[in-house]
Amino acid sequence: MNIQNSFEIENEVFYYYDLEKVFSLYESLRELPLCLKILLEENLRKANNDEEIEYIIDLFLNRKNLKINFYPSRIVMQNFSGISSLVDLASMRDIVARYEGDVNKVNPTVMIDIILDDSLCENIETKEKYKFIKWAKSKFENVRVIPPGSQLCHQINLEYLSTIIHLEQKNGKNYLFPETIVGTNKDTISISSLGVLACKIEGVKSESTIFGFPLSFNLPKVLGIEIKGKVNKTVTSSDLISNLINSLKEYTLFEKIVEFYGEGVCELTLEDRLTISNVVYEYGAKSSFFPIDNRTLQYYDNTMDNSDFSKLVKIYLEKQSLFSKSDVLSYDETIEINLDLIEASIYESKKSDDKISINELKNFPLQNSGINLNDGDIVLSIISSNSNPYSLIHVGLIAKKAYELGIRANESIKKLLFTTSPLERVYLEKLDLLKYLEKLGFNIVENDYNFNDFNKNIEEDIKSNNLNVVSLYCADERYEENIPSFIKSNYYMSASLIIVYTLAKTIKCNILDDCIDIVENKEIKLDDIWPSNELVVEYLNKLDYSLYKEIYKNIFQGNKYWQELEVQDTPTYTWDKDSTYIQASNFFNNEYIEKIEIKNAGSLVILGNNISTDKISPSEQIALYSVASNYLEEIGVKSYDYNSFKSREGNSEIMLRSIFDSANLKNEMVSKEGGYTKDFEEDEIVSIYELSKRFKQRNRPLVIFAGKEYGIGESRDWAVKGMKPLGVKAIVAKSFDKVYREDLIAFGVLPLEFLEDEDFEVLNLRGDEVIDIVLDENIEVNALANLTITSNRAVIETKLKVRLDTNEEIKYYKNSGILSYLLKTMLS
Structure with a gap:
């Protein structure tokens, strides 16, 4: 079956494997979920003969629980997660050189993106690994390295590296097919918010994928989540996620793909979709998938400044029935989420399942009063963006409207805004919103912060009068754990609700109906300061290519530490015999096994x-007096520098000594536990x-x-x-x-x-x-x-x-x- 086709744009011809030709023969395949259509396309594209094509079509027609292949067009590796694979590649070049072959032919066949973030300390480990990665970047084809000095992995993946569809030249022709991705980090899954099918890989699978070998898994079941209605006031992405989590608890997501569809999807920003994608993976799904729609292409245009390519993307996807539309598709299971019914989510703890309504908070008990504070007064507000620009802009717009109306926050409240990367501060500054948060007294911080440096008078007022005061937070559990013990009531809610309650100064306020503050005898209510979704999107769209171009103009340059690393200019790697983190692999052989x-x-x-x-292969700290530690001592490494097996997986000598070196391993050949066995010849x-x-x-x-x-x-x-x-x-x-x-x-x-x-x-x-x-x-x-x-x-x-x-x-x-x-x- 020949399913190749082509179309022309501005005198340039593009070839593709036409699903419509397949659908015309097998109409029921048109009802496949979009994620399965992508899997169908790439399996047909890679088929070698008609027999394979018939097998693939039969498998998808009958949704059989049989093996299919997943052919990623790109691999994303964060930090040192791919170091072992690169060491094997470099070692393969050594062997090819030994046989006088062409070492330059040893390259990944699939594009690898290695993203190094700024969280890594500058020490012996990073120096040895950075030098090796920098050499690999310069000598291997299909290896890109984002050196330290950028932002979070998933942000770079979304905003800079993704192309949505893959363009490949073959025999002088331009071929198009959907971009598909695998990654060694769970953040890879966030790319599904752009309509790119992605999944996480580990261990050996990442190594074989580098050379173009597919991942193989049974045809996944697809859970369809229909999004209906419109988002209510006071509802943000964190509320959507809370509702989604409650819905997913009834379902087993293991090895399933979760696909979102319905009229309400267009209500979700790309930032909302990103956050939701990550949550779905956390609950065990193989992947999630949002259909590509006009909002996706708008985001792509804003970040890449390539409207011509966006047009190409849309034409290709529409021809393949992969662009978002209202077709009825056949899912294995379905869930309906009505946005009209979702209310703001407030909890006494992030770990709690018991939701509290805004009306219930108004009934907060008042028993004690202090000099300057009363029960129910807010004394600590902690906002975290959670890497969601929409959430950050929404908060900034509330601050802007409130400040312009004359509302001022109480100085007794400690106010913190945690950003997860420098990029988020840039967002706020470029949109002229940061100053309003600062004027309301929010301290913008990027790292851990000491919550216990409270004003002594406030702390004394709380303690001496046994006040039941309040903290509000939307950050992760480590912030909750650091809230001072004298604050008795803690509430987890969205960042936008936090700033509204902070302006109201007390938790005992029905912010839906009561006034937030009175300025010059005028009551200020929620409607006066809460920005519409359209306004937030308008601000999001101001984050156009000029901003991203400025952010990413030096993305491959790296920080000073990276730039000053010197690496050799040789086609094979010159292994440093003194390195304890990077050494050549030694498991290749030329043996051919004719029979067992x-x-x-x-x-x-x-x-x-x-x-x-x-x-079998522990990743924990290398123990004293173990085989690995004895080896390290022999080569001059002291106990305080042993580090973990995980950190040394680029050194085969150490990793071989790690095998079965687990403290509680029970080998039936000996009575003692640990990495021991018996030599019966020597007793x-x-x-x-x-x-x-x-x-x-x-x-x-x-x-x-x-x-x-x-x-x-x-x-x-x-x-x-x-x-x-x-x-x-x-x-x-x-x-x-x-x-x-x-x-x-x-x-x-x-x-x-x-x-x-x-x-x-x-x-x-x-x-x-x-x-x-x-x-x-x-x-x-x-x-x-x-x-x-x-x-x-x-x-x-x-x-x-x-x-x-x-x-x-x-x-x-x-x-x-x-x-x-x-x-x-x-x-x-």
């Missing part, structure tokens, strides 16, 4: 059920790393035995990358975590499963046995291998299920993993 034949093997460990990846309890070294010297392979669900938990690359360098050829378990099993194959380790009625306990394994695992015939899907266990007690023969479930997995295993397979391809 693991003989004369020993057991490294025998483990129970539910062994998680953080037991000695040794570290797991030491036993692996001894078996290499004896030229014997190693096998791991385990119970059910081996490798559960978040994906960690060293939990699989560390196996083969330790000499582990296979892992035999009762069952595997599905992601961990796939990751093992990606690094050339054979996953095997006991048959139904067997496990290491039934077979009475102790660890002193000689293990032989052999498959007599060719490696095929669902093959059964022979397991022979020989000891001075008995010889046991049984079968094991080979968990190579697809022909692709067999290919990668035979080539010692994906990266070794790629290397062979390059060298050939």
Whole structure:
């Protein structure tokens, strides 16, 4: 089936894979949610033949719970989350150079954006990693680095890096397709507010994706959330989120995509959508998706100053039925949220589920009075923008209107506005709103602030008269925890409500009906100071390209520390032998596995059920007297500089010593807990790393035995990358975590499963046995291998299920993993 098509704009031709051609043949596919249409397009685009196309169409037609592929056009990595992958890339260049190949061919095939923020301290760790990343930026194609000196990851992703659709040149033609993204940080998901399908990846998956290998997952279920009505006065994005959270509690979101639709979506600003996207991910969804509409394109025009490209985007999306419109789509489940019914959300704690209404607050009990204060008076107001410009502008406009009407805030109230990045201060200054907040007494701060430096007279008045005074906040829990204990009543609410109550000076005020203040005998009410949604959007639109151009003009320049780092101008990296954070990888090999034949093997460990990846590859602080700490001491690193395994994952020597170095690991081969095992030849309890070294010297392979669900938990690359360098050829378990099993194959380790009625306990394994695992015939899907266990007690023969479930997995295993397979391809 040929579904390619083209259209012309201003004498330039653009090619695309036309979904309308598919819909004309299979009308029901037109009702797919937009996020599934995007997945359908890229799977059809990547199909190799008609048979694959038929399989894909059948899968989507019948919404089968089968594997599909996700082909990201870009990968976003924050800080050092991708350092291990870059080290592997650089190490691959070393091997290609050793075989006199062209090292310049070793590059990511998918664009990588590495965003370094300013939260990292300038120390030995950052210096070594920065130098390596700076070299990688200069030598690898398809690597962009945003050096320290910018803002939050998701802001840069939204405002500067995203293109909404991807333009790729192939054989001299311009091809268009939807931009899709994966990232190592949860903030990546916020890009879905721009109508870009995104998901988070971890561990080995990020490494294989760099080389163009797709993510594979079952066709996701889609929860459709219909947004109806219009936003009420006093309702802000935090109220929308509170309502959304209550709605989502009834649903299981794991592995689902949440798609928003309906007439009310246009009521939500891009900033609202961003915040909502992050919340949906926090509740377990694989991703969320907002349709691209005119508001999306307006945001894109404001930030990128490229209206021609916006026109191209809209034409492409409309041709593909991917632009927002009122079509009836078929969702697996639906929720309705009526904006007309949402009221302001006020809670006694951010963690509380019990909502309080504005009317209820008017009934706040008054029992005690002081010299200058009474029960119910507000003494602390803490506002945080939560990276939402809409919220920030809304607050600024309330301050502007109030100040212009002559309202002044009580000096007894400590007033703080926390901004999450310097960019937010720039927003307020450019829009001439910052000065009004400052005139009302708000202290603008960017970092942690000491809440306890209260005016002593106010503090004494509260304590001596046992006053029940009030704090208001909309920041995260760490601010709530720092509120002074003498403030008895604390309320969590939106930033806009906080400033209104602050102006009213007391919580005992029905701000919907009562006057906020009286100025020159004139009552000032909420309607007088509350800005309309249209006014806020008008101000948002003033944040046009000229502002963003100023903010981002030096985005690739970096701060002084970054600029002064000197890196070598060589196509391969010159590894610093003294570096304790960056060292070359050592798990590549040229082995081709024609058949399964693991003989004369020993057991490294025998483990129970539910062994998680953080037991296999810990990320915590490196412990004193551990194998890793002994190595660090040998190379001159003192205990106060050990740092964590997580921080040193760019150094394979340390990470290999981390494998199974978990304090509460229970290895059935020994009685003591921790990273220990037994060398039966020497009748000695040794570290797991030491036993692996001894078996290499004896030229014997190693096998791991385990119970059910081996490798559960978040994906960690060293939990699989560390196996083969330790000499582990296979892992035999009762069952595997599905992601961990796939990751093992990606690094050339054979996953095997006991048959139904067997496990290491039934077979009475102790660890002193000689293990032989052999498959007599060719490696095929669902093959059964022979397991022979020989000891001075008995010889046991049984079968094991080979968990190579697809022909692709067999290919990668035979080539010692994906990266070794790629290397062979390059060298050939």
